[in-house]
Amino acid sequence: MNTSTDRHPFSRVMVASAGGIGLAPLTRFARQFTDADARFRLVDIVCNPATLYPALILSYPDWCEAHRAMVHGAQASLRETADAVRDVVTAPDTELIDLTALRQGAAEALAHAAAQWHADLIAVAAHPCEHRRAGRVDPEELVASAHCPILYMPSVSSEPNDAVVRRVLVAIDGSDTALDALRAALGIAPQDARVKVVYAADDCFAWREWLPFDVVSQHRARVLCRGAAMLEQSRRPAEAALLDFDDDSGDASTAILAEAQRWQADLIVMGSHGMRGAPHPLPGHVTARTLRDASCAVLVCPRAMPPSRAGSRQDAAPAAGADETVPFYL
Template sequence: MIAVAGGMGLTSLARYAMRFAGPGATVRLVSIVGNPRVLFPTLPLSYSGWHDAHVELIRVSEAALAEAKREIEGPSLAPETELLDLSIHGSHIAQALSEAAQHWDATLVAIAAHPRATARGWGDHLDPEDVAAMIRVPVLYVPSARLESGVLETSRVLVAVDGSETALQALCAALAALPQVALWRVVYVVDSVLHVPGWPGDILSRNGTRALDRAADLLKAYGRTGGTALIDTSADARDIHAAIAFEADRWGAQLVVMGTRGRRTATRWLLGSVAERTLRSMSRPLLVCPPVDVSARGAKQAAGSGMETARGVGPEETEPPILP
């Protein structure tokens, strides 16, 4: 599923997102039309300007859907289209998109959006951290500024791991989906705030080294070129998410990949997560992957669902397993 608000940048996003689609993938293009009543709740429903603006937004979205469909369709690909009108749906934009993705049984959701601070337009703003928290499948987020620049490549991929299985699953998903010619860099960030001098063998660094060793084994198993690095938070990057962004800029990453635990409701807002904070601040395309439900994944694969490769799911006999 490939979605934007108001149709803006849909064609460019579709071209980029198709790099993550496996052979025979089923694709749905979605343009979300905001509800003007969210922005101007005191305006009477009969206000002609409100109605005319809403009609125009629908027209623009329909035109964007048609253009994007023409751009990516081919002999073996007939994209579906959907106009998600929040005036009819009646819910928050992230919730509406989550429900649409679940109903369609999406295995990857690609979105583009402006940073919250610079968002303009009718209705709700499409916040990538909200989408990633609600949608239980991988989310590919592309900042709108990147779409507008036209610079979208996948030849330098930075993967952030934290020692969890989810992080390794995210690495596997990207390794399976992206071309073999890509150069890979896997990093583990040691938070200097948590470092306690005198701990035997420097526990944080040892945990990071073990996580990077497992990642290096996966790179080798998939036959990919790359390296690993243990990095620290610093005066330039005081938090883990800032350290990831700093390293992405320093190394010139064209895509950042990481896992997310998908926290929800009060726990999510109180604790947050590195993935959500990275989504909020990242200026580069970012692929975030939630924990994989192996049983559900197998059922979808048996049913022939689309975009399986974007979750690291390929033919069982050719997919290196996540290492123990």
Template sequence: MNSATEHQVNTGLNRILLCIDSTTSSRRLAAFVRHLATEKTQVHIVGVLENARAVLPLGPLAAFNLSAAHAQLLRAVKAGCLAAHECLTASGASVDSEIIDLVKDGGDAAHALSHEAQKWQADLMVLGSRHHRGLLRWVERAASAPVLKIAGCAILVVPGQCERDWSGRPQRMLFAIDGSPASLEALRIGSKLAAADGLLKAIYVVDRAARVTDFVPLSVLQDAFVEEGKVALEKAREVFAHSRDAGGVMLDAELAETELSGDDVAHAIAREATRWQPDLLVMGTHGRRGVARWMLGSVSGRVAELTQTPLLLVRKDDSR
């Protein structure tokens, strides 16, 4: 469980929006939040009741009873919110909840959650994701991937396949770094979440995959990426040294690589997370489009789809 020392660390994530839908493992999400919460934390639980017609667009053709489906979804969402509330009661945080009914209010889950985060001035949004394939994939992405682009706060995505249970603050944390202000901000904030004796690791992915659009020899590009990576990791060490009283926490840093073909940075990050088994993967994401670097939201969104590790995305608004 959290120690008193860990409770005293100010993470800056004091207003947490916990998002629940009809399929979310609410107790699992709440358990993650419970170990991040302190007596100063406010948790706002939002149950999202999606339109059954949107979730099951072919329902009417199969004589599907939408009213009954809506009532069943409502019961599931209310039960999820209640379970999350009960789980968080012992954390010392201030907890409240509400239901957003998209049948009555209209719109989609992604925009509803983003609007709620902005209205409530959340520091962190916590939500689940599901990695289904085929026809279900485009439906279920509505509650996770688009939110990554339009929410104005940090986001913790907990994959449905994640079977890891925290017994306190994260012991092992993996940071994907590219040297940008967004990734360094992610390191500053994320490192404060670590347990007092945690093990932290930063990686920079050298993209070795050859592409037909490359106009210079691949070896030249790789050498440039390696040098850029070394500089980025050195910046990460400096930021870590100044961002917290590390105590027993150490930051390891190393270069990672993509395969020579048929690979990309997102898959390399997901593979490293599978290999190293962190409690939490942390990345930066930008507030608007900018220079075409590899961590511009598209990579972080793709990692969110691939990984089975809880993923913290820390937003950095480049316009500021």
């Protein structure tokens, strides 16, 4: 594994949300982690109106008219957002993902669009209204489906005054994926940001009954030493710590979130060990719970895929044929 900590900011960023909610503040937030000449693509996801308002499915006379109105509103919203962020992004691209025409879920459609555009970061904003769940981007599903890192902004922190990243919390467990996430964090974090590396893994039940406590402690110490060595190379304000679990459950996500709140972290960075290739892939359970309950932004770095496998995923994506472009109101 490469342990270099040189800066490698992102250069092609896709910023997306359902209904255009939070696109402008999310774009400003993601700008901190990019090249000066990075390209941005703003994406608005329009869901199927029949799934958005299921209670009206028997009484609404014309779903086509509702769909056209939603598409028109999304296009206008994208133009307004592109104008609003021109002070930080020069000439951003825009794209509208119409789930009705694609007959796909939001996460699947967004992951495919990002692969087609060769994005190296997908930034998504949470939707504050649960009734829009039909069109929202599920960050857990997106992490497991996408080929590149995912930056997730919860709705509680999507305001412009939360844009500056001063404290970055990185959770590692000794795996190459987690240490790659640390290297990515050191590569994209602002130079004046503080970085804190913590060991956190759901290993109580997995190890406690089979290995002596000293062996477990030595493993944790070795992991933190590897992280501390990378921090030292970065030459930035940094620290490393072992998280204390409050009970015997070994719930790493709870410990990570508690530490992020106590330390007032602006960004949590972690790797994902999720299984890919399954019909309904999921990220690692620690990552999933952290995404679900975080009150600050979360950057998830997936496992690195061999070029041949990455190519096969893109080639296997369904092509847009005649049937796939016909609106499907079910």
